[in-house]
Amino acid sequence: MKEENQHVKMEEEMMNQLRSKATELLLREEWKDSIELYSHFISLSQNQLLNSTDQTQISKIKKPLCLALSNRAEALSRLKDFSEAIKDCDEALEIDSTHFKTIICKGKILLNLNRYSMALNCFKLAISDVQTNGNSEILNGYLEKCKKLEFQSRTGAFDLSDWIVNGFRDKSPELAEYLGSVKIGKSGYSGRGLFATKEIEAGTVLVVTKAVATGRGILPDSSEVSVESARLVMWKDFVDKVVEAITKCSKTRSLICTLASGECEEVLEVLDTSLFRPGTEEGLTVTEKIEMDKILDILDVNSLTEDAISAKVLGKNSDYYGVGLWVLASFINHSCNPNARRLHVGDHVIVHTSRDVKAGEEITFAYFDVLSPLKKRRELSKEWGFPCNCQRCKFEEELSCSDDLREIEVAFEFGSDMGAMIIKLEKGMRKAKMKGKEKGYLRASYWTAFLKVYKLEKLVKKWGRRIPTAEAIAESIAEAVGGDERVLKVVVQGLKKYAIGALEMEKVMKLGRGVYGKVLKKKAVRALLELSV
Numbered sequence: 001m002k003e004e005n006q007h008v009k010m011e012e013e014m015m016n017q018l019r020s021k022a023t024e025l026l027l028r029e030e031w032k033d034s035i036e037l038y039s040h041f042i043s044l045s046q047n048q049l050l051n052s053t054d055q056t057q058i059s060k061i062k063k064p065l066c067l068a069l070s071n072r073a074e075a076l077s078r079l080k081d082f083s084e085a086i087k088d089c090d091e092a093l094e095i096d097s098t099h100f101k102t103i104i105c106k107g108k109i110l111l112n113l114n115r116y117s118m119a120l121n122c123f124k125l126a127i128s129d130v131q132t133n134g135n136s137e138i139l140n141g142y143l144e145k146c147k148k149l150e151f152q153s154r155t156g157a158f159d160l161s162d163w164i165v166n167g168f169r170d171k172s173p174e175l176a177e178y179l180g181s182v183k184i185g186k187s188g189y190s191g192r193g194l195f196a197t198k199e200i201e202a203g204t205v206l207v208v209t210k211a212v213a214t215g216r217g218i219l220p221d222s223s224e225v226s227v228e229s230a231r232l233v234m235w236k237d238f239v240d241k242v243v244e245a246i247t248k249c250s251k252t253r254s255l256i257c258t259l260a261s262g263e264c265e266e267v268l269e270v271l272d273t274s275l276f277r278p279g280t281e282e283g284l285t286v287t288e289k290i291e292m293d294k295i296l297d298i299l300d301v302n303s304l305t306e307d308a309i310s311a312k313v314l315g316k317n318s319d320y321y322g323v324g325l326w327v328l329a330s331f332i333n334h335s336c337n338p339n340a341r342r343l344h345v346g347d348h349v350i351v352h353t354s355r356d357v358k359a360g361e362e363i364t365f366a367y368f369d370v371l372s373p374l375k376k377r378r379e380l381s382k383e384w385g386f387p388c389n390c391q392r393c394k395f396e397e398e399l400s401c402s403d404d405l406r407e408i409e410v411a412f413e414f415g416s417d418m419g420a421m422i423i424k425l426e427k428g429m430r431k432a433k434m435k436g437k438e439k440g441y442l443r444a445s446y447w448t449a450f451l452k453v454y455k456l457e458k459l460v461k462k463w464g465r466r467i468p469t470a471e472a473i474a475e476s477i478a479e480a481v482g483g484d485e486r487v488l489k490v491v492v493q494g495l496k497k498y499a500i501g502a503l504e505m506e507k508v509m510k511l512g513r514g515v516y517g518k519v520l521k522k523k524a525v526r527a528l529l530e531l532s533v
């Protein structure tokens, strides 16, 4: 009996030491080592529970076990192993359903997993216990955050106005993941694409999704060589982060596995879009290891650069460079007459319609600058590794055989009188009886010629009414290829010379919604326009 007591005492002593060492490691943020020790402690405690029948003894074991599970969950979540962390929280809450620390930990993990309403429930539960535990300010913070994210992800009502009106001084706003009226389907371009499931107005948010990883930095303001090597460093850093994300999270790995890698796109599976609904856990069960070569191919095909212009407008420098992988956005094909645009805010990308979209229409955005002539666009799409087969390219390819267009191309490339070139273009389009969108395609192609004229007062005066107004060209381009910041800017600059009437302002706002989406209220569009002029 004495020997047995001694053994129990020794075991108790050992477990106390194990627990305090694990806690010390947790406080030192040595997550992996702390998990290892907690795991040892947890399995010993679970064994004791199995072998114990004495109720006093059982409750004596349960209390530290509950805390150990909660602490291991915390460490696991710091390593982004959220699914294991949630399991620990649930086990701890089975022991004590009111365990404050675990409820908070679970709430935070659920937030990370984009399960906003479940996270909200946790924080509500925790705050009801605040009298005994304090910390109501932090809890209220979480509660408000959950409410906001839950609302965003349910309604798609995102609002960046305050951040912009404050001159981007605060850190970028927190955004929920969101999936609007879109679904993945077989594309006419290549492989799969994203489609509108109903009629959608310009400016409507379609998708908000967080990057698997990003690589960012400011490019050096010197030779091309150092710019290129800085880009390479960022790319390498980005690849490392993607690999780390794949290693840590099986859902991320499974999703990345489904992306195009530049081969046999036609046979790729059309995924169930609900996999991308915020908080969906189940669905894909790909466990295979992805070879490094395949990862690099996938990143080559699907990584997006943070569009320099919107990055600049959204508070970053012009020499800022950012690259990232956003899984759901990777299903969106390119078009030179896109109907959507993307805004990069923090680690999130917001995709919104840039013109009205019909039900069933494929959603596309520009992978490269589409305010350029066919020849340039062909080069750019070649760099991306595919020949673009959008409607606009097909239309302009057919036209490119015409002498008139060839002449315009030469004038555009080598000529100095852009006004004369524009007049030729406009006349040619009238002669060919081109329709609205077709005119918009060509105007978008030769936008830089229009820009050169509009920029110089004396040229505008010289050509007078023979050159269409900036507003008319902007509307025509917006209708054909969607909104663009540079076009909007010229319109605003032009209008600023006169007192802008309500009608003009309404037109500017409409163009603004195409460019920035409905995520901005009027006051923020105005602030941006002030900034950009």
Ligand SMILES: C[S@@+](CC[C@H](N)C(=O)[O-])C[C@H]1O[C@@H](n2cnc3c(N)ncnc32)[C@H](O)[C@@H]1O
Pocket: 187, 189, 190, 191, 192, 193, 259, 260, 262, 265, 268, 301, 302, 330, 331, 332, 333, 334, 335, 336, 384, 385, 386, 387, 388, 389, 390
């Ligand atoms: C980011 S993925 C887009 C989704 C892809 N279609 C899929 O099935 O996963 C980019 C690839 O889609 C194809 N693609 C995108 N836009 C295209 C276009 N306008 N014309 C032809 N192929 C296009 C190209 O093969 C490109 O490498």
